[in-house]
Amino acid sequence: MxxxxxxxxxxxxxxxxxxxxxxxxxxxxxxxxxxxxxxxxxxxxxxxxxxxxxxxxxxxxxxxxxxxxxxxxxxxxxxxxxxxxxxxxxxxxxxxxxxxxxxxYVSGTFPIGLSDEQRTASAPVLAQFLKSLHSTPVSIAKEARAPLDHRNLRDVAARKERMQRFLSDLSALTQEEEIRTVAGYLERLEIGPLTQSDVLLHGDLHFKNMLVDEAGRLSGIIDWGDIGIGHPGCDLNIVYSFLPAKARSRFFEEYGEVDEATKGLARMMAVYIPMLIWMQALDAKEEAVAAEARAVIRRALED
Structure with missing residues (x-):
């Protein structure tokens, strides 16, 4: 590795x-x-x-x-x-x-092992949250010297190359079906010009930075260390990583529609982030986290 x-x-x-x-x-x-x-x-x-x-x-x-x-x-x-x-x-x-x-302190647990129905129930509040965050004036972030696109998200080619290296690392550790699925996805991956305006971002939305209550409803968003200004596709990865395919249209009805390039970028990030989490979990022998990261990748690539 x-x-x-x-x-x-x-x-x-x-x-x-x-x-x-x-x-x-x-x-x-x-x-x-x-x-x-x-x-x-x-x-x-x-x-x-x-x-x-x-x-x-x-x-x-x-x-x-x-x-x-x-x-x-x-x-x-x-x-x-x-x-x-x-x-x-x-x-x-x-x-x-x-x-x-x-x-x-914000109470809740990580959304690991939720049913599709539980995830779907959180689609409206997740959309309201991101709509509110992304409509916050970026001047607030600029006053706090927040970085602009510090993840270099618009460089799709560089991120794709990095994902292929991650895939090589993962292939040395596991023979899971997800490896072949991601390889096929990366071979086909093409994202058009990114024209969406920059917004205020959480910057690192994934299942280890979300909390749910006992019923599986979204109850908190934590770890804001990557807060900054950038392309909304970074945060919108959660539409693909957290929500099942059938709930995505419901999300965008509340959040507002975005262009296909933004959706493509969001899906790419929904695969990229759990690849990193998967590698760390394998290294730390955290089986439940590794299993959830694999499930996230499968969900993100659902049509």
Whole structure:
């Protein structure tokens, strides 16, 4: 496998998290601290019942976390789905070289193993959420120095080449049918000129950054580190990765229609993102996450 771009530069143990939080926010010192897990960029701890703290585990994550701290408060009255609100801005400490951030806790679980009916039920609220986010004035993001197209999303050829490298890495680890399916998709992949206007993006929408309630309804959107300005196809990947084919027209009825090139880009990202998650899950031996990533790819390529 190629270099593991998700590997940490720093880790924060539960004891260290307790000390950092207690020193900088004495009002929270008596709250229990419990590790929730980690993503590529941050280690995450729940603090009591009300808060969650994220500690950067890679240098690149520091700027992303700071951008969240500036931008998320500006979205508080704009979005119809709960998301973590920054509350506690931690600074560099003798024991830890990075700033860190504490937020309101958003309850829910990752949408793993949901039925098509459960997914379809969330189509309207997901469409309302993205419509609200994408209609937010980009000037708000520019004032916070949010990047423009920092994923270089419009370079379809480069992303396609990267996906072919990922496919090679995955082929060395598994013989799943999805490998052949993705290979065939990439051979046929052509996306026309991208003309859609830039919008304010979440930037990293996938099943590990979404939460659902006990009934499987969408209940929260988390991890806004990649918030920025760019092509809406980046966020619209969720139409293909989360929703079954039969629910997509319902989504666009609420969100508004987009051109075919945007839909093509969204579908490509709906395959690209779970390929990365699949590789990381195989490396970490997270079987349930790997299985969900495979299911996402199958769903994304449904017509």
């Amino acid at each position: 190629s270099a593991k771009i998700w590997e940490a530069e720093w880790d924060v143990s539960e004891d260290l998290a307790q000390r950092l939080i207690g020193r900088q926010f004495p009002q929270l010192a008596a709250r229990p601290v419990r590790r929730l897990g980690h993503g590529w960029d941050n280690t995450v701890y729940r603090v009591g019942d009300e808060y969650v703290f994220r500690f950067p585990r890679r240098d690149i994550a520091v700027e992303l976390l700071q951008r969240e701290g500036m931008l998320l408060p500006k979205l508080a009255d704009r979005l119809p789905i709960p998301f973590p609100k920054p509350m506690f801005y931690g600074g560099v400490d003798d024991e830890y070289p990075c700033p860190f951030l504490g937020y309101t």
